[in-house]
Amino acid sequence: FTPSLTTVALDHHELGRQSILLYSYLYKQSSLMSASVKLDCKIIVRETTLETQILQGFPYYLSPNIPSIDFYEDSEVNKIMQIEDFITRCDDLDFLILRGLFNEIPYSKLSETIYITENAIRYRVKRMLSWLSLETEECLLSTIEEYISPSAIDNAISIKSKQNHR
Numbered sequence: 001f002t003p004s005l006t007t008v009a010l011d012h013h014e015l016g017r018q019s020i021l022l023y024s025y026l027y028k029q030s031s032l033m034s035a036s037v038k039l040d041c042k043i044i045v046r047e048t049t050l051e052t053q054i055l056q057g058f059p060y061y062l063s064p065n066i067p068s069i070d071f072y073e074d075s076e077v078n079k080i081m082q083i084e085d086f087i088t089r090c091d092d093l094d095f096l097i098l099r100g101l102f103n104e105i106p107y108s109k110l111s112e113t114i115y116i117t118e119n120a121i122r123y124r125v126k127r128m129l130s131w132l133s134l135e136t137e138e139c140l141l142s143t144i145e146e147y148i149s150p151s152a153i154d155n156a157i158s159i160k161s162k163q164n165h166r
Contacts, residue, residue, distance in 0.1 A: 003047030010041045031085040083147045086131050087156075095157045097124055101141055102150040 018037045026032055090098070093114060100110040107118045125137060134140050 006046045006049040007044045008041050009044055011039065014039055029081060029085070031088045032081065080147065082132060083144070086128070086144075087148070089131055090128070090156075092157070092161075094124055094128060095153055097121055098128075098144065099150070099153050099157060101125070101137060102145075102153065 018039065022035055022037055026035060093116065096114045097110065100113070105113070107121050111118045111121055125140070129135065129137075129140055132140065132143055134143060
């Protein structure tokens, strides 16, 4: 081509490796819909952009000094994804139970309010604990509260209620 074209060089081997790692990760995390990975690339400046002011002084390698971040080993990211999976699994009753727990309503009163037995509440609380690999109701509430406010649970109940009445 005349003039010669400016191009971008990409490490296709690394692109393939990251694609497989990402696919494997998404396959194991059924609640995730998508994720992305950024790769370094090299801009090869040729005649088509040689005199463009935007590229003058622009580094030919993008992000060479940024340390590699292993997204899959980031404990905070994993915790957020675990909470996302938890929320996805919760149904209307689970949200009502969570609201009751946050409001410190005893199981006996809560069962009358949401029309299920105390044993059903206990079962559902144990199930929610297992989703987050926790042992106690207090741990459940504190873990959820790190990422979700009790008022957000009320909003979720309201939204689900409106969806069910359509």
